[in-house]
Amino acid sequence: MEKVQLGLKENWQQFTLLVIINAFVGGMVGLERSILPQIAEVEFAIAAKTAILSFIIVFGIVKAITNYFAGVFANKVGRKNLLTIGWLFGLPVPFILMYAPSWDWIVAANVLLGINQGLAWSSTVVMKIDLVGEKNRGFAMGLNEFAGYLAIAAVAFLTGFIAAEFGLRPYPFILGIALAIGGLFGSIFLIKDTRKHVAAENTLSDVPRLSNIFWETTWKHKNLGSVTQAGLVNNLNDGMAWGIFPILLAIKGFNLEQIGIVTAIYPAVWGLGQLFTGKMADMFNKKMLLFLGMLLQGLALALFYFAESMSHYVVLSALLGWGTAMVYPTFLATVADNTHPEDRANSIGVFRLWRDLGYAIGAILTGLIADALGIEASILTIAGLTIVSALIIAVRMDSGK
Numbered sequence: 001m002e003k004v005q006l007g008l009k010e011n012w013q014q015f016t017l018l019v020i021i022n023a024f025v026g027g028m029v030g031l032e033r034s035i036l037p038q039i040a041e042v043e044f045a046i047a048a049k050t051a052i053l054s055f056i057i058v059f060g061i062v063k064a065i066t067n068y069f070a071g072v073f074a075n076k077v078g079r080k081n082l083l084t085i086g087w088l089f090g091l092p093v094p095f096i097l098m099y100a101p102s103w104d105w106i107v108a109a110n111v112l113l114g115i116n117q118g119l120a121w122s123s124t125v126v127m128k129i130d131l132v133g134e135k136n137r138g139f140a141m142g143l144n145e146f147a148g149y150l151a152i153a154a155v156a157f158l159t160g161f162i163a164a165e166f167g168l169r170p171y172p173f174i175l176g177i178a179l180a181i182g183g184l185f186g187s188i189f190l191i192k193d194t195r196k197h198v199a200a201e202n203t204l205s206d207v208p209r210l211s212n213i214f215w216e217t218t219w220k221h222k223n224l225g226s227v228t229q230a231g232l233v234n235n236l237n238d239g240m241a242w243g244i245f246p247i248l249l250a251i252k253g254f255n256l257e258q259i260g261i262v263t264a265i266y267p268a269v270w271g272l273g274q275l276f277t278g279k280m281a282d283m284f285n286k287k288m289l290l291f292l293g294m295l296l297q298g299l300a301l302a303l304f305y306f307a308e309s310m311s312h313y314v315v316l317s318a319l320l321g322w323g324t325a326m327v328y329p330t331f332l333a334t335v336a337d338n339t340h341p342e343d344r345a346n347s348i349g350v351f352r353l354w355r356d357l358g359y360a361i362g363a364i365l366t367g368l369i370a371d372a373l374g375i376e377a378s379i380l381t382i383a384g385l386t387i388v389s390a391l392i393i394a395v396r397m398d399s400g401k
Helices: 012-033 036-042 054-077 079-090 093-099 103-132 137-166 171-189 195-202 213-220 222-251 256-283 286-304 310-337 341-373 375-396
Strands: none
Touching: 012 079, 012 093, 012 103, 012 137, 012 171, 012 256, 036 103, 036 222, 054 079, 054 103, 054 222, 054 341, 079 103, 079 171, 093 103, 093 171, 103 137, 103 195, 103 310, 103 341, 137 171, 137 256, 137 310, 195 341, 213 222, 213 341, 222 256, 222 286, 222 310, 222 341, 222 375, 256 286, 256 310, 286 310, 286 375, 310 341, 341 375
């Protein structure tokens, strides 16, 4: 009988495959990142910001709920099965985006995309944590999120470039067909389940079980609750950036290729930065990293109000990306540190439920404020909420974890 070992070195082959699969998962989101708001305005004549952001609202709600159920069923159904099911839902998405006859079809595609992301991304996160054990959790999450968000950036840039050269549809979304097919076949034929690794870690863990996983992860547990609220606010400001930045840049007179560059820099720095910040989460105090990362995000967003030139937007997008890179792997590593292996998948599911509801909340809040008071007011509001989230971490979180 094969002995199960925990560790990055011991499981590097499966870990590498999961990194590649998660890059495909991220690329599916990148398909929409730079051009969907333009499609709404140009092809479907939608002007209201709340209507344009409807695709993000639907995506965020569906992904959040799917995250929760991915956590609930991870131990029952198996991580590999959830990953495969997630790709089955993702397969139709690029075809719908290419040929949708109305905006309702675009929104429907984002229901499927939300399920794809909730099942596939959650599964790769949990499986990597299962494989590496306690020592390299931050680094493992940094690699996972690096792959996903660098792929978002690369595909966002490519779709913006292709759209500028060949039009908004259908050519930019051909990339999605390759991503979906590659992700599905890789999950079926190359990925192995990690249940045995969970069983092995059970014998080593001294972390107490949670009495009520949902409520303790949501707020009652000081560390888990602090991470959860910060995750929600982080994705709230990401939802705003996703929907509002392309519109803001278009109003300022930037062309599609320039918009593609700016909207790609933020997730590119976010993705590349996690190669370093993930390891930092293993070496330095997690509370400090979370506080500084959220504070930097808030300050960068506030400065968007004063930006005018391309160079301003590039620098601020990079700062926003670095602030996000500081917190993203640290969120997941902190949840893992504060949960028993049997509770971990469920607790990560609850965290990701609230974190990704931030997309929907951010899009709704941003759209309402932008329509009522203007885009600049919406950006300043989100910046303020991000700074408040940093202060909650500073006051509430235990420095020990």
